[in-house]
Amino acid sequence: MRAPRSSLNILLLGPQGSGKGTQAKLISQTYGIPQVATGDMIREMKELDTEVGRAVRAVYDAGELVDDELMIRMIRDRLSRGDTIPGFILDGFPRTMPQAEALDALLDEVSRDLDVVFEFQIGDRQTLIDRMVKRAAEENRSDDTPDAIRRRLALYDEQTAPLVEYYRSTRGNVVGIHADQPVDDVFAEVREALDQVAARA
DSSP: OOOSSSOEEEEEEOOTTSSHHHHHHHHHHHHTOOEEEHHHHHHHHTTSOSHHHHHHHHHHHTTOOOOHHHHHHHHHHHHTSGGGTTEEEEESOOOSHHHHHHHHHHHHHTTOOOSEEEEEEOOOHHHHHHHHHHHHHHHTOTTOOHHHHHHHHHHIIIIITHHHHHHHHHTOOEEEEETTSOHHHHHHHHHHHHHHHHHHO
16 A cells, blocks of 8 residues: 555654654655665665766775765665655665754755654663664674763764754654563554655645
8 A cells, every 4th residue: 555645755763773664664665755865875775887886985985974965865765766756765864963954955956845753752762772682683783782882872972963953943843652562562653653744735
């Protein structure tokens, strides 16, 4: 079943371990729109023999982080593909205010906007840490130590959490999701909000 609208552009915000990736996959399967996850995109782009792909590969091979300018070029390239015409789900970008402002400029340039911004809320930080430690063990992620996880959560609080208020004040389309529930219950909340977005279209 797909959303009964011409386009559905979604942004997911929330700390690591809040279930954004899981919900993005469910939204993608249900509504027929692609998940644009920046981590996956970097891995995919660096294999492409394109200008952006070569630039990403050079940064990746040097062991450096992809900077904002290159990230925006990647997002622009990804949103230009035909499969994003029905919409897209941004997962993992933007992470900072400069990235959010650059994304706004890009969306203006391509005459698109964000229909809804989901904020995945989990009040108890220990829940997030426990989730990520468990995932690290299951996926053999040796770099996901409790200390590293705490640093990333602190970075989220400092750099990414302020984007919730930014989108609330500039667009008024932020929807809080109670992410500390079972996966199906979280998705029921997401679907209810998306049905309301579709009804307003």
